[in-house]
Amino acid sequence: YLPQEREVTSPTYALQHIYNLGDGACLVHMDLYRIEHESELDALGLSEWIGAHRCIIEWPEKLAHYTPESYMYVHMQRDENGRHVAVIGSNTENNALNIEVCDAISRSGIFNVSA
Secondary structure (H helix, E strand, O other): OOOOOOOOOOOOOOOEEEEEEEOOEEEEEEEOOOOOOHHHHHHHOHHHHEOOEEEEEEOHHHOHHHOOOOOEEEEEEEEOOEEEEEEEEEOOOOHHHHHHHHHHHHHHOOOEEEO
16 A cells, blocks of 8 residues: 555554555554553544544554444464464455555565465
């Protein structure tokens, strides 16, 4: 989805990183691990990002009422056998998007993918 290849890191301390995709679209990568209160979500501007742009959210269980109508749940794990990612579920009817995401992750060569 990014217009050029670049290193993407977790926004653990910044809480969010925003990547311009061109044509006014953004990819917003959020790490909600450090969020303790719903008011902190308001300060991040979630209502502006979710639904309007593509979002990658670490610790999505902290979204509270911001959980979007359509989303894809991707579980990533590292163990002694390497890195694994699984598309565990999705409430989106866009199966083509699910396949595209799995293919992009698989092409990266970083993760073993299962759906």
